[in-house]
Amino acid sequence: MGILLKNGKLLELETGELLPREILIEGKTIQKIAEQLDTTGHEVVDLGGGVIVPGFIDMHVHLRDPGLEYKETIETGTRAAAKGGFTTVACMPNTKPILDTPELMNYIYETAEKTGYCKVVPYAAITCGGRGEELTDMQALKEAGAVGFTDDGVGVQVAGMMRTAMERAKELGLPIVIHAEDESLSGKGCMNEGEVSKRLGLPGIPGVAESVHVARDALLAELTGAHLHVCHISDASAVDAVRWAKRRGIRVTAEVTPHHLLLTDEGIDGTDANWKVNPPLRTENDRKACLEGLLDGTIDMIATDHAPHSVEEKQRAFQVAPFGFVGLETVFPLLYTELVAKSQQMTLQQLVHKMAVAPAEVFDLPGGRVAEGGVADLTVLNLEEERIIDPNDFASKGRNTPFAGWKAKGWPVLTVCEGRITHSRP
Numbered sequence: 001m002g003i004l005l006k007n008g009k010l011l012e013l014e015t016g017e018l019l020p021r022e023i024l025i026e027g028k029t030i031q032k033i034a035e036q037l038d039t040t041g042h043e044v045v046d047l048g049g050g051v052i053v054p055g056f057i058d059m060h061v062h063l064r065d066p067g068l069e070y071k072e073t074i075e076t077g078t079r080a081a082a083k084g085g086f087t088t089v090a091c092m093p094n095t096k097p098i099l100d101t102p103e104l105m106n107y108i109y110e111t112a113e114k115t116g117y118c119k120v121v122p123y124a125a126i127t128c129g130g131r132g133e134e135l136t137d138m139q140a141l142k143e144a145g146a147v148g149f150t151d152d153g154v155g156v157q158v159a160g161m162m163r164t165a166m167e168r169a170k171e172l173g174l175p176i177v178i179h180a181e182d183e184s185l186s187g188k189g190c191m192n193e194g195e196v197s198k199r200l201g202l203p204g205i206p207g208v209a210e211s212v213h214v215a216r217d218a219l220l221a222e223l224t225g226a227h228l229h230v231c232h233i234s235d236a237s238a239v240d241a242v243r244w245a246k247r248r249g250i251r252v253t254a255e256v257t258p259h260h261l262l263l264t265d266e267g268i269d270g271t272d273a274n275w276k277v278n279p280p281l282r283t284e285n286d287r288k289a290c291l292e293g294l295l296d297g298t299i300d301m302i303a304t305d306h307a308p309h310s311v312e313e314k315q316r317a318f319q320v321a322p323f324g325f326v327g328l329e330t331v332f333p334l335l336y337t338e339l340v341a342k343s344q345q346m347t348l349q350q351l352v353h354k355m356a357v358a359p360a361e362v363f364d365l366p367g368g369r370v371a372e373g374g375v376a377d378l379t380v381l382n383l384e385e386e387r388i389i390d391p392n393d394f395a396s397k398g399r400n401t402p403f404a405g406w407k408a409k410g411w412p413v414l415t416v417c418e419g420r421i422t423h424s425r426p
Contacts, residue, residue, distance in 0.1 A: 002026035003419065004039055008047035008380060010370060013357060016349035018051060025376040028418040033372050045421075047380050050413055053352045054368050055087025055118075055377035057359035058328065060152075060231055060255060060303035063089075063120070066107060067096025072308040072397050074108070075115040077328070080306075080396035082117035082422035084328040085379035085412035088359075088367060089118060089306075093125045094153035100125040100136045105144035117422040118415075121147045121365065123177060126165045132156050138168050147363060150177035152231060155213050157183055162217060166226035175227040175253075175363070180213035180238065181205075181279070190319045192265040192280040200270040202319060205280050207235035214238040218245035218252050229362070230254040232305045234279040236289035243298040253362050255303040256290045258331045262338055263287070263402060273314045273321030275402045277307075291345065294354065301358040302351075304331050308398025326398035330389055331355070332381070334403060336410035341383075348383075380414035387411060 003025040010021040010033070024032040024042065058081065064072035074091075081089050091108060093099030099108065105122055112120035124146035128134045130153065138149060149169055155178065156162045162176075169176045186209040191197050193204025214230055218241055221228035233239060233254050245252040259277060264284050268275045275281065293299040307324025314321055332355065339346045360368025367377040386409035391399035415423035 002031065002042045003421070004037060004042040004044045005047055005052070006039070006044060008050050008052045010052045011348065011352060013349060013353065013369070016347055021052065023052065023370070025416065025419050028376055030370065030372055030374050030376050033370070045414070047414065050380040050382050052370060053379050053381060054356040054370050055379050055415065055417060056085045056332065056355045057088045057365060057367060058086050058304050058306070059090045059301065059359050059363060061089040061091055061306045061328065062094070062308065062324070063091040064095060064308060065111065066104070070310060074111045074120060076395060076397050077306070078112065078117040078120060080328045080394060082415045082417065083395045083412065084330070085332055085381070085415055086328060087118050087377035087379070087415065087417040088121065088365060090121050090123055090147060092152045093123050093150065094130060098125050098130045099123070100128050102140050102144035105141060105146055109145055118417050121145070123148050123150045123152070125149065126151045126156060126176065127161065130154060132158060132161060135165055135168065138172055142172050142174055146174065148175040148177045148229065150179065150231070152177065152179045155179050155181040155183065159216055159220065163220050163224060166220055166224040166228070170224050170226040175229045177229045177231060178213065178217055179231050180210045180217070182209045182212045185209035185212065190276060191268055192282045194265060194283060196265040196268060200268070202270055205278070207237060207282060207286065210235045210279055211237035211241055214241045218242070218250055221245070221252055222248065222250045225251070227251045227253070232257050232260065232279055232303065233290060233293070233299060234260045234282050234286060236286045239289045239293040239298055243293065246298060253300045254298065255301045256294055256299045257303060257305045258327055258334050259325055259402065260287065260290050261294065262334065267402065270318050273316060273318050274325070274400050276318055276321055276323055277325050278323035295346065300362055302331065302335070302354045304328055308396050309400050311399055314400045324400065326394065326396050326401050328396065329394055330401065330403055330408065332412060333408035333410045334406065336383070337408040341409065376416055376419040378416050379412050381410055382413045383410045385409055385411045
């Protein structure tokens with residue numbers, strides 16, 4: 001007995017057409033796709049005309065587990081991911097302890113297998129404890145299942161250390177994934193350095209703190225031949241640096257978050273830390289540069305940088321509250337509404353490509369396609385359903401979002417991960 005999805009429209013990724021299709025899933029595999037299939041002996045799920053797309057893949061998620069479970073757990077974070085249409089997420093290593101041993105890689109996989117609502121692939125730290133002083137045992141971490149190496153949360157400050165890390169990662173065939181931040185430039189900043197920070201009297205983080213590291217690491221990637229992936233790009237000059245590197249033939253990929261595509265520092269009043277994130281919300285020029293980079297292929301994919309915190313932490317004064325937003329449950333409706341439905345700056349096909357196809361291709365992961373014989377990772381969207389974003393409805397433990405109260409449409413209503421229904425809305 002399989003699961004038969006009927007009365008749905010499959011997004012054709014090459015043409016953008018919506019084709020009436022039924023899908024038969026048996027085990028973890030898509031067995032058949034056709035206009036009409038025999039329902040005998042199968043569990044039938046009526047999709048009500050919903051749009052079928054590949055399951056989304058988020059290569060930048062903070063699950064906070066182990067050690068910070070009051071913010072999030074693998075169970076709550078993956079439930080939020082499934083609710084947002086995701087079938088795979090990559091978790092960042094800045095947990096407590098930091099993910100820098102094979103034993104901790106095993107912990108992530110085993111816990112996700114037992115309690116997860118989607119697949120979890122862990123990054124391992126570049127340096128022991130994320131301190132930037134000593135390389136981790138990268139080979140052992142790869143053998144334990146690491147999909148890449150990152151000290152996300154901090155940038156690797158010493159160029160010589162980054163060069164050595166890239167040389168080792170190149171040997172192992174895994175990417176170096178960077179949080180680009182020169183701490184000698186960012187200092188104790190808490191928002192973008194510019195007119196708004198000056199008006200509010202808050203210390204700023206200049207965009208050059210990001211672009212300097214992107215440029216440095218692109219040159220090191222050219223020297224070593226490593227694959228460099230740039231996290232949560234936010235600065236116009238950083239986008240230019242990635243564009244230059246790609247034209248030069250350097251193996252550089254990049255991601256951008258929904259908040260850096262939709263928001264600017266003009267929304268910050270200095271009292272609400274739900275607007276505090278790192279890298280910070282920047283200027284309208286930076287926002288436009290990120291969108292332009294996404295559309296012209298400079299930026300390969302969309303990632304949420306889902307970073308849950310407790311309500312109490314985010315109620316602290318802006319300057320001392322922690323950085324970060326949650327994003328797994330709202331990313332598709334927000335971007336579909338603002339960039340596809342309203343402004344028509346993207347097509348549905350392009351958005352799905354950036355959220356599913358590209359991350360699968362760049363990181364060589366299963367999924368990214370809905371095809372016979374392929375893994376049964378898919379999401380069904382109701383493109384007409386419109387709702388107000390209410391953090392109290394989140395499956396995540398985190399409520400920290402600047403998008404509370406926004407009206408958005410295009411909500412995931414069914415998520416299937418390896419043939420298992422992990423999220424379903426009436």
